[in-house]
Amino acid sequence: MAKMGTSSRVAAAIVVVLGFVLSLAVVCNGGKTSSFVRKVEKTVDMPLDSDVFKVPPGYNAPQQVHITQGDQLGKAVIVSWVTVEEPGSNTVLYWSAYSKKQKSEGKFTTYKFYNYTSGYIHHTTIRNLKFNTKYYYVVGIGHTERQFWFITPPEVGPDVPYTFGLIGDLGQSFDSNKTLTHYELNPQKGQAVLFVGDLCYADTHPNHDNVWWDTWGRFTERSVAYQPWIWTVGNHEIDFAPELGETKPFKPYTHRYHVPYKASGSTAPFWYSIKRASAYIIVLSSYSAYGKYTPQYFWLEQELRKVNRSETPWLIVLMHAPWYNSYNFHYLEGETMRVMYEPWFVKYKVDVVFAGHVHAYERSERMSNVAYNIVNGICIPVKDQSAPVYITIGDGGNTEVLATK
Numbered sequence: 001m002a003k004m005g006t007s008s009r010v011a012a013a014i015v016v017v018l019g020f021v022l023s024l025a026v027v028c029n030g031g032k033t034s035s036f037v038r039k040v041e042k043t044v045d046m047p048l049d050s051d052v053f054k055v056p057p058g059y060n061a062p063q064q065v066h067i068t069q070g071d072q073l074g075k076a077v078i079v080s081w082v083t084v085e086e087p088g089s090n091t092v093l094y095w096s097a098y099s100k101k102q103k104s105e106g107k108f109t110t111y112k113f114y115n116y117t118s119g120y121i122h123h124t125t126i127r128n129l130k131f132n133t134k135y136y137y138v139v140g141i142g143h144t145e146r147q148f149w150f151i152t153p154p155e156v157g158p159d160v161p162y163t164f165g166l167i168g169d170l171g172q173s174f175d176s177n178k179t180l181t182h183y184e185l186n187p188q189k190g191q192a193v194l195f196v197g198d199l200c201y202a203d204t205h206p207n208h209d210n211v212w213w214d215t216w217g218r219f220t221e222r223s224v225a226y227q228p229w230i231w232t233v234g235n236h237e238i239d240f241a242p243e244l245g246e247t248k249p250f251k252p253y254t255h256r257y258h259v260p261y262k263a264s265g266s267t268a269p270f271w272y273s274i275k276r277a278s279a280y281i282i283v284l285s286s287y288s289a290y291g292k293y294t295p296q297y298f299w300l301e302q303e304l305r306k307v308n309r310s311e312t313p314w315l316i317v318l319m320h321a322p323w324y325n326s327y328n329f330h331y332l333e334g335e336t337m338r339v340m341y342e343p344w345f346v347k348y349k350v351d352v353v354f355a356g357h358v359h360a361y362e363r364s365e366r367m368s369n370v371a372y373n374i375v376n377g378i379c380i381p382v383k384d385q386s387a388p389v390y391i392t393i394g395d396g397g398n399t400e401v402l403a404t405k
């Protein structure tokens with residue numbers, strides 16, 4: 001790998017401030033990132049009776065409450081939660097200081113995975129929200145009610161500053177808890193999280209014990225019930241286990257985490273886009289077909305054409321497996337997707353690509369490797385001001401060891 005600026009084991013949760021000065025060249029004031037360095041020693045999962053996994057008290061109390069953006073512009077929010085004793089209400093009650101109480105109805109789903117049966121997983125979308133407004137919401141109507149709040153993003157536009165947090169490969173170890181705490185305590189105050197895949201690592205437990213999906217939902221609620229996390233799938237969401245009779249990829253993930261993929265014309269929840277403030281965010285799936293003529297390929301080809309940089313000057317792509325990786329961990333796993341899509345990223349001047357998967361922090365210069373054809377032999381990354389910066393942030397805290405070589 002040519003000239004990659006590398007520094008391993010830096011803070012696992014980064015906060016990026018996007019600041020915009022009219023439509024001139026973009027200025028990014030990233031501020032100071034944390035000086036925290038994770039220890040190299042392998043961490044372990046927090047025990048099932050940990051505080052952070054506690055079930056909320058009360059009959060049929062909603063648990064694992066989480067929100068994400070519910071449309072392309074940020075005027076809708078998908079609210080999700082799980083009830084255990086009975087389905088209970090699908091209603092979300094919500095209001096702001098300027099509006100009366102309103103209700104929105106959703107649906108619930110359940111699934112089985114080998115010998116595990118899920119709780120009742122509710123998803124309710126609330127729409128037509130006002131931009132830049134604090135809303136309170138209540139779930140669990142009729143039994144144990146729980147109240148949370150969120151703030152909608154400002155209206156999409158070129159001069160709108162916004163602060164995203166970045167987390168990848170979180171898991172639910174003691175180090176995962178440190179990562180989430182660092183994010184919460186970061187003085188830059190992230191307003192939404194770009195999550196680059198690998199959520200709970202349930203698949204690292206015998207029979208992919210889906211109880212660990214539930215604990216992860218309770219562990220992360222303290223952040224994701226109050227601000228949207230924008231989801232990307234990683235390899236630990238595939239849960240493909242033919243030895244257990246489980247052959248439908250992404251089954252637990254797709255039941256639990258909904259995303260607004262239809263709003264961007266996508267046909268599957270693994271690739272989609274949203275606009276938020278001054279950023280256009282494209283989410284890709286490293287683990288769905290991406291070759292020529294595939295649904296993801298067709299979608300991305302159309303999608304990149306839609307981006308209007310005078311409306312959203314920042315063009316950000318999220319994926320799980322990085323295209324550029326100088327560690328021996330997962331080396332070249334992102335290479336085939338890079339070969340397919342990198343010329344488009346240069347053509348459309350993607351600003352930054354965030355990935356996880358490799359358990360380290362790594363940041364590239366703007367560079368590309370798109371000159372190669374079968375006869376010219378030119379296959380080396382070169383500096384390219386039209387190319388993205390690539391940032392890997394897969395050191396979120398899971399129990400697999402850090403990449404150090």
Ligand SMILES: [Fe+2]
Nearest residue numbers: 198234235357
């Ligand atoms: Fe991964």
